[in-house]
Structure formats: C-alpha cells, structure tokens
Amino acid sequence: MSHEQTGYEFGELPIDPIEPGTSVFVAGPALSPAEDLARSMVAHGTSSGEGALFISTNMTCKTLLQSCERSDPGVDATRMGIIDCSGQDIGNAQLDAEVKYVSTQSDLTGIGMKFSALYESLYPAVRDGRVRTGLISLSSLSMYVDMRALFQFVQTLSGRIDSADGLGVFAIDPTTHDTKTVNTLSQAADGRIEVREPEEGDDEGELRVRGLPNQPNGWQSFTLA
Structure with missing residues (x-):
C-alpha cells in the first residue's frame, strides 16, 4: 500500500480515513443498513473529485444511482461508473454515470473485463x-457461482485496487453464509466493518471496524443523509 496519499474519508460517518490500497467487507443482515452504508462509502468521494465504480448485482444502475443520491445529495454521477449485473431491462435510461451491462451474475469473466x-x-x-470500488453484493453473487471462483474473483479485485491505491468496499450478508464461508471470503480483504440495527434512538444503524488500524473502538452510531 502507498503511504504517500492521504486516506479515503467518509464525511460524518464514524470511520476514520482508510489507507489507499485497502479493501474492506461491509457485513450486515438484509434488514440492516449495511448495503446503504457500503454505497455511501463509495459514492461519497465523488463530491470531492474522486471516482466511484460500482458492481451492482441486485439493483439496476438507475436504482443504485437514486439510492446514492438519497444518502448523499452531493454525489457527482459524472465521476461514477456502474457495472449493471442485475439482468433487468431499464430501457434507454439517460444517466450521467457511465454504465456497462453484464447479462448474468455468473459471468465473472465479463464482470472483470468491464x-x-x-x-x-x-x-x-x-x-x-483516486477510485473507490463498491461490489454490492457478494452474497448475491454467491448464488450464481461456486465459492472457489468467487474467492478468486474478490482476491483479484482486491489486488487491482491495492496496486492502484484505490479503495474496495464489498458488501456481504453474513446470515446467508456459514461462518467458514464468511471467514474464507474475508481473507481477500484487509478488514471488516460490521453493521447492525441500532439498539435504541433515531440513528440509522451501528457499526464497528475490525482489522484496520487507527479506528474507533466498539460500536458507533451512524446516520445516512
């Protein structure tokens, strides 16, 4: 990893800057705000001139862009690229983001090329x-490809992100996998951000960062715009 650039920042989220070249898992169950958090972490940088590249497996490019804009009204879609693997036809949608389509989630080679x-x-x-990459989600991909292929794919993505001093954010729902599978996939990333519903109050969720240096200890409340 490069130590010449400053870390990737996340606005008001309780996550301290993350070193360039780092990949993290954002792990939370389906009803938690884990995927919203992952999208926000990636899209946030566009407001300050960084790029955002999404691999979207369970949302069309249009829906993903709308979700990013709800979480962060300052998102600049002209600095975004989206690989739409949802398989849903959205017609001739006119979006500011650059979009490429892959017809099926099982085509990891095609996704890698795009x-x-x-x-x-x-x-x-x-x-x-500076480009932030969001893969949302690993759990969706795992329904279409075997675990060995998925691990190799994520490992390759992480390697490319590392060599380019980028940031990787990979969403996963750990409740849909056994512990061994989650731990195996996690080996392809540098750390993990765990997400859960808030125990009380008006916050959107709670998170804690594991495996990365210089981060807050314990569970932290957060709210997305």
Whole structure:
C-alpha cells in the first residue's frame, strides 16, 4: 500500500480515513443498513473529485444511482461508473454515470473485463487517480457461482485496487453464509466493518471496524443523509 496519499474519508460517518490500497467487507443482515452504508462509502468521494465504480448485482444502475443520491445529495454521477449485473431491462435510461451491462451474475469473466475498462476510464479523469470500488453484493453473487471462483474473483479485485491505491468496499450478508464461508471470503480483504440495527434512538444503524488500524473502538452510531 502507498503511504504517500492521504486516506479515503467518509464525511460524518464514524470511520476514520482508510489507507489507499485497502479493501474492506461491509457485513450486515438484509434488514440492516449495511448495503446503504457500503454505497455511501463509495459514492461519497465523488463530491470531492474522486471516482466511484460500482458492481451492482441486485439493483439496476438507475436504482443504485437514486439510492446514492438519497444518502448523499452531493454525489457527482459524472465521476461514477456502474457495472449493471442485475439482468433487468431499464430501457434507454439517460444517466450521467457511465454504465456497462453484464447479462448474468455468473459471468465473472465479463464482470472483470468491464471492471478493468471502467477503472481505466475513470482513473485519469478523477483527482489523483483516486477510485473507490463498491461490489454490492457478494452474497448475491454467491448464488450464481461456486465459492472457489468467487474467492478468486474478490482476491483479484482486491489486488487491482491495492496496486492502484484505490479503495474496495464489498458488501456481504453474513446470515446467508456459514461462518467458514464468511471467514474464507474475508481473507481477500484487509478488514471488516460490521453493521447492525441500532439498539435504541433515531440513528440509522451501528457499526464497528475490525482489522484496520487507527479506528474507533466498539460500536458507533451512524446516520445516512
């Protein structure tokens, strides 16, 4: 990892800057705000000139973009790329983000090729080549490919992100997998952000960061815009 660049920042979220070249899992059950948090972590940087590249397995590009804009009204879609793997036809939607389509989630080779093309397109066009990648979600992909192929895919993504001093954010629902599977997949990332529903109050959720240096200890409340 490079130590020359400053860390990736997350606005009002209780997550301290994360070093360039880092990949993290954002883990939470389906009813938690884990996926919303992952999308926000990736899209947030566009307001300050960074790029955002999404691999969307369970939302169309249009729905994903709308979700990002709800969480962060300052999102700049012109600095976003989206690989839409949802398989849903949205017609001729006119979006500011650059969109590429993969017809099925099982086509990891196709997703990887589109990822490389979008990353190469975004890298020179954003501030200091800083690109945040969001894969949402691993759990959705796991229904279409075997675990060995999925692990290799995530490991390859992490390696590319590391070499480019990017940031990787991979959403996963740990309740849909056994512990061994989650632990195996987690080996492809540097740390994990666990998400749960708040125990009380008006906060959207609670999170805690595991495996990354210089982060707050314990569960922290957070709210998305």
